[in-house]
Structures are given as C-alpha cells and as structure tokens.
Amino acid sequence: MLRSIRATFIMIGDCVRMSLANILGNRVRSFLTVLGILIGVAAVIALITTVNGFSGSLSSSFSAMGAGTLTVTVTGSDLKSGLTTQDLSELTELEAVRGVTPSVALSARISRGGSYKTNISVSGKNAFYFQENQDVVTRGRALNFTDEDNTTFVCIISPDMVEEFFYGVNPIGESLYVGGIPFTVVGLMDEDSDTSIAGLMSGSPDLLIPYTTAMKLNNANVVTSFTVYLAEGWDSDSATEALEAALDAMFSYEEDCYEIMSMSSIEDTMQSMLNMVSALLAGIASIALVVGGIGIMNMMLTTVTERTTEIGLKKALGAIPWQIQMQFLIESFLLSIIGGALGIALGLMLSLILSRVMGTGFVISTFAIALGAGFSAAVGIIFGWAPARKASRLNPIDALRSA
Amino acid sequence: MSIGAFNRVDTAPGSAFFKMDKINKYYQMGEEQAHILKDIDLSLDEGEFLSVLGPSGSGKSTLMNIIGCLDVANSGRYTLRGQEIEDLTEAELARIRSREIGFIFQNSQLLPRLTAQKNVELPLIYAGVTPSERKRRAREMLERVGLSDRMGHTPNQLSGGQQQRVAIARALVGNPTLLLADEPTGALDQKTGRQVMALFKELNDEGRTIIMITHDMNIAKNARRVVHIIDGELTEGGNVNDA
Numbered sequence: 001m002l003r004s005i006r007a008t009f010i011m012i013g014d015c016v017r018m019s020l021a022n023i024l025g026n027r028v029r030s031f032l033t034v035l036g037i038l039i040g041v042a043a044v045i046a047l048i049t050t051v052n053g054f055s056g057s058l059s060s061s062f063s064a065m066g067a068g069t070l071t072v073t074v075t076g077s078d079l080k081s082g083l084t085t086q087d088l089s090e091l092t093e094l095e096a097v098r099g100v101t102p103s104v105a106l107s108a109r110i111s112r113g114g115s116y117k118t119n120i121s122v123s124g125k126n127a128f129y130f131q132e133n134q135d136v137v138t139r140g141r142a143l144n145f146t147d148e149d150n151t152t153f154v155c156i157i158s159p160d161m162v163e164e165f166f167y168g169v170n171p172i173g174e175s176l177y178v179g180g181i182p183f184t185v186v187g188l189m190d191e192d193s194d195t196s197i198a199g200l201m202s203g204s205p206d207l208l209i210p211y212t213t214a215m216k217l218n219n220a221n222v223v224t225s226f227t228v229y230l231a232e233g234w235d236s237d238s239a240t241e242a243l244e245a246a247l248d249a250m251f252s253y254e255e256d257c258y259e260i261m262s263m264s265s266i267e268d269t270m271q272s273m274l275n276m277v278s279a280l281l282a283g284i285a286s287i288a289l290v291v292g293g294i295g296i297m298n299m300m301l302t303t304v305t306e307r308t309t310e311i312g313l314k315k316a317l318g319a320i321p322w323q324i325q326m327q328f329l330i331e332s333f334l335l336s337i338i339g340g341a342l343g344i345a346l347g348l349m350l351s352l353i354l355s356r357v358m359g360t361g362f363v364i365s366t367f368a369i370a371l372g373a374g375f376s377a378a379v380g381i382i383f384g385w386a387p388a389r390k391a392s393r394l395n396p397i398d399a400l401r402s403a
Numbered sequence: 404m405s406i407g408a409f410n411r412v413d414t415a416p417g418s419a420f421f422k423m424d425k426i427n428k429y430y431q432m433g434e435e436q437a438h439i440l441k442d443i444d445l446s447l448d449e450g451e452f453l454s455v456l457g458p459s460g461s462g463k464s465t466l467m468n469i470i471g472c473l474d475v476a477n478s479g480r481y482t483l484r485g486q487e488i489e490d491l492t493e494a495e496l497a498r499i500r501s502r503e504i505g506f507i508f509q510n511s512q513l514l515p516r517l518t519a520q521k522n523v524e525l526p527l528i529y530a531g532v533t534p535s536e537r538k539r540r541a542r543e544m545l546e547r548v549g550l551s552d553r554m555g556h557t558p559n560q561l562s563g564g565q566q567q568r569v570a571i572a573r574a575l576v577g578n579p580t581l582l583l584a585d586e587p588t589g590a591l592d593q594k595t596g597r598q599v600m601a602l603f604k605e606l607n608d609e610g611r612t613i614i615m616i617t618h619d620m621n622i623a624k625n626a627r628r629v630v631h632i633i634d635g636e637l638t639e640g641g642n643v644n645d646a
Contacts (some may be wrong), residue, residue: 004531006531007530007531008531010528010531010532010533010534011528011529011531013534014528015536021516021517025516112558120414275454309512310514313508313512313514314529315473315500316471316473316496316500316506317496317499317500317501317506317525317526317528317529317531318498318500318502318529318577319529320494320497320498321493321494321497321499322494322527323529345580348514396473397468397473400508400512
C-alpha cells in the first residue's frame, strides 16, 4: 500500500516533468492556447481589483464628506414652502442635533470696476458652518452671528474670484458688486472648500455670504436646503427619526414635504450599485474563461491525436489507463494554471495602471487572486477531462499501428 | 545486476513458462467474421530464441499482440510464467506488460523529446521505480548495448541502429521474462540489422528468452527455433541449428 502511494507520487512527478517539457517544447502553441485563460483571468482580476480600489476611495471620500451629517431638502407643502429661521433654531434645539447650516443658493452677476462676470454661484451660509469647517477660510475672517443677525453685505471669495477681480490687489476690505449691491470682501476661501452633499451636487460656490443676506437677495423668507450636524452619540438612523418627527410637525403631517439623505444611505446605495456592476462585469469576463477552456480542450484533443503513438507506446510499456489519463489531465491543468498565473500578473498590472490613472487606491485583493487561480485550475481539469479520458481509452494496438 | 547472471524465473513447479493452448482470435468485419488465429499451440522454455515467420496478413501481428498481452484471445489458454492471461482487466494486462514483457518495435518508437537515457527510463516510471534507481538502471542498460557515450542524445541525434539499440535497452531495463520483437530490423540497413541480430544472440546466450516476429527468412534464421504462421495456422519449422 505504502509502496503504491509512493509509486503514485513518483509517477505524478514524472507526469509534471513530461507535461512541462511538452508545454515548453511547443511554446508558441502553448502560449496561444493559454491566451484565452490569460485574458479571462486578467479581466476578472483587473475588474475586481479596480472596483475594490474605487469603492475604497469612494467610501473614504464619502466619510470625509460628511460623516455625522444629514442633508435635508425641502419641497414644501402648499401652506409652507420651506423652513423659516425660527424653524431652523427649533431644529437646533433637538437633542439629536448639534447644529444646522442652511444652504441658500443663488447665482448672480458680479462686477468690480470695469469687469464683470455673470452666473456666479453664490451660497448663503451661517456662522455654525464656519465653526464646523474651520479650514474653509484661509485668510481674513469667517462669517459670524453678527453678520447673520444683521444681514450684512459681506462675502468670502474663492481663489478664482481673486484672480478675476483682484489681480495684484489685496482683496480683503475691498468691495465687490453682487447683483448691483456692494459687498465687502472679508475673507478668502480655500479651493474646493464646500464638502457638503449640496456642494458636491451644485459645484463649489465662488462666493459665500450670510444666509440671511442670501435669502433677502432671493426675496425668500424660507430655507429649502440645509445640513444637520448630529450630536455626539447619535447615528444617522435614530437622528433621522428624531428629525422626521420634528419636520412632520412643522409641515402639519403632510406627506412628501421633505427628503432626508444621510451619507451612509447614499454610500450604501452607491456600494450596492458598484457591487452589481462589478458582478455583471465579472460575469461577462468569465465568459472569456469558458472560451479559454474550450481553447484548451481543443488543444488537448489535438495533442491526444498527435501523440497517439506515444500513448500506445506507453501503454505497451506498462502504463495503465489511469496513468495516461493522469498525464493528460496534468498537462491541461498545468497549461491553464500557467495561463491563470500570467493572467493574474497581467490583471494586477492593468489594475495598478488603472488605479494610477483614475487616482483611486490600489489594493491587491486576495479574493480576486484566489478566484483567478481557482477558476483556471477548474477550467484545466473540467476541459482537460474529456481529452484525457479519450487518450486513456485508446487501444494500444491501434495507437501503435497508426505510426 | 549483470544480465549474464540473471535468473528471475520463479515459475511454480509443473506450470509452464510459456504455453499457448488452442488460441483463437476473430475479428468482426462488418457482416463477416475473420478468423485470424486458428487453434494456435505454442510452448516455449526459458532461454529459447524463437522466430515467428510469416508473410503480411498471416496473423503474426495479432499473435504478437496476444503474446505481448496487448490483446486477448477469444478462446484458448495462454499461460505466461504460471499466470493465466485470460479475463484480465486492462490495468492487470498493463501490469503484466510492465513486469513480463520487453517490447521492441519496428520503428524504434522512441519519444523524440526525451534523451536516450530518459527513453530507457520510461518503463520504470510505470513500474514505480524511484528516479535515482531508474537513472542507474537506464545507464547500465545503455552501457550494455554499447551506447554509454550517447545517453544525453535525443533520438534525432542518433542513427537508426543506435535508435534501435536504445529501444532494446528500454525493452531490457525492466528485466522482463520475455523480449518480444516485432520486425526489429525492418527499418534498418543490412549491416546495422546484422549488428542488432548479433546483439540479440548475445542476449540469448546470456539467458534471455526472445520471441521475434518477422517476414524475413534471413532474419528469422538467426533464432534457434523458427515457427511459420500462414493464414493463422502455426507450423513448427524445426530447430534452425539442426536443420
């Protein structure tokens, strides 16, 4: 028994050696044969790794963008089209809420001296926004409660605006006309400073002004979009419930007056969409694996036909059918494993390049590698089975006579 | 192990070393049944050198296949070193081929990608011999057939006679009961053929049992004993040396 196990191992070692010699002895053909597997595995690996890297950077940017905040968009009812300043301060009083920053957007014609620009995006913010986002203002001062309460005509401008209207001039303390009304520049903002969802959707504003002033310019007395900062210890689900209770009361329990979006819900949606897309793409890529497997099967069938004499000879020399089958199975297994290994290498290289180009993270996914290796091994065995069986069933006399 | 001193026969007393008893073989060819071998009786003692002489189509290849356990008869009894070769599975037949028979084919049938030494090692792979032992025995056999300086050559780097000698070394390496040669000189020129025959005689002098199948009378008479096969019937041709 022990001896036969040992003999089996010796035999398998010899099969591997002979198969490698056959594969390497016919390099071009072997390469063309494994090309299908190579491309299939490379595609699967590149897809999975790239999507992983992409979703990794997506979720990290999402959490940078607003962990612990909820964004509320108000569509309003017939009786009440938005929230008043009074409503906002009521919301601020809620236990779940640390603060609220309204976002009042408008676009205006900006001018100074002889030059002007139209359709400039202006955003009204409150003092709490600047407390929460300390790095928005790089020079000068932020907007404060006095500005908010007195609807002052002050603004914070973007680097683009500085370049446009204050080339070579210190803008702080200078004035700028917003829709014909003179505003005093009190601060400069950082590029890409607006990291709220609203900012993400509408693009960064070039001018920040007190939200009360913005409401005045809009001839509006209500706010329709605001971000809620959650108090310590509240997660978005429980905070959403608390907020809904308060908002429902404000809108007299009418339905569909507002929508609350949390970062995590958006991220979940995005993530599941990404997963679906990547599963779909991987499914398509795995068709290449099947095609590659058929290629290997074809090559193995050809090989069996070509090596009929060899098979007959080996049988005459005492090889049992099982040993012949083993040899051809090992050969197709090795072929597709080699293809798989090359495919993994190529796939990782591709996804590394893709991640550099797209600026996403590059994480080597062991799952993807295991999948690629497992898939190609399975393809080798499944598609090598029939040719190997055919070889093992050849009649040695016929096989030898065909020479 | 020296070939001259070999003696592996451990046949049970009373049982034959090689005995064929009323062997029949038919092939179904469409509607008709071709009767290839007809009541073949043949027995052989250890150390004999037998030629089976017959024209093509006489059934000699079929006989060789049955002797070599590549095929089985439809009826009759075939005993090789005490073992009945009947109703055996393919794997069991393979085991007997591996242990008892050393094949030599017309076109040496070497694997083109392997060196002479690796070709000779081939039967030992299926006998489950370790690589180091295989190497040792293959080199020994190649030395025996006078190819000690050609071990690393591939078949296409060898002459026809050298190739056939590699094939003989391969047939001998498993220390078989029986050397079974099918037209061993068929692909060789006369001079090389004579050298191969000289080697056969040497091996026989050392005690090897040899069965050689051929259509060539000149080759056949190298054996000590010749049988004729014509239309599937075997007739004793007598002892060549006596004739």
